[in-house]
């Protein structure tokens with residue numbers, strides 16, 4: 301049974317809570333492959349094990365519904381730097397991110413997509429981290445903001461950069477100062493690749509608001525692709541399209 305058609309450039313972003321009832325965790329665990337179960341068992345803390353199982357199980361469950369198969373039959377392959385994809389090239393493209401008890405799963409018929417979510421939290425050396433990882437323009441922007449919005453903007457910047465890196469799938473092989481994102485409240489979301497307006501035009505940045513206390517972003521190749529945000533609800537064992545917001 302297919303739950304939704306992915307028309308053309310459509311991108312569906314699913315929000316998944318990673319703390320469902322234990323019986324849901326058990327059911328999802330049964331759909332994992334042996335190597336995924338092995339990976340789950342290598343986590344030191346039960347909480348991290350559970351979060352991995354639910355995120356991977358929900359991913360399998362969703363992808364199976366899109367292609368009309370069983371979750372346990374979904375086969376993954378991995379890029380050089382570990383980016384998972386469906387083994388069959390005809391199958392949808394996807395990307396996953398998790399933070400705390402929340403995961404986001406972005407799915408599209410094809411193309412490069414990257415998603416990132418972070419719980420907004422205090423970081424002791426926040427400005428030093430920004431100086432190290434952000435471009436000079438991003439760092440200057442963060443430093444100019446009043447303290448009350450600085451942490452949120454830090455995570456807006458972080459998730460937007462990370463979503464681009466994840467769309468490329470090449471980890472940190474692209475220098476983090478070779479592209480800029482906007483992140484100040486009120487600034488239009490924008491991704492610019494230094495000295496390369498043609499490459500800049502190829503990408504679309506969409507901030508997401510999956511819930512209070514979280515910053516998130518989606519980056520995809522192409523322009524004006526339709527993005528819809530949905531909530532995966534294990535409680536009712538179905539797929540609720542109540543949605544969440546694309547922008548903060």
Ligand SMILES: CC(C)(COP(=O)(O)OP(=O)(O)OC[C@H]1O[C@@H](n2cnc3c(N)ncnc32)[C@H](O)[C@@H]1OP(=O)(O)O)[C@@H](O)C(=O)NCCC(=O)NCCS
Pocket residue numbers: 352355356381382383384395396397398399414415416417433434457458461462465466467468469470471472476
């Ligand atoms: C995977 C990576 C790209 C992101 O990791 P992260 O932000 O810690 O974790 P997220 O929860 O957002 O994403 C993890 C998921 O991304 C996917 N993933 C793994 N490798 C990936 C890659 N090379 N590209 C894209 N996605 C990848 C997997 O589905 C993974 O889920 P899993 O762990 O359940 O298998 C990480 O390897 C990395 O290189 N991070 C860069 C860290 C950094 O310094 N960023 C600075 C940003 S300003």
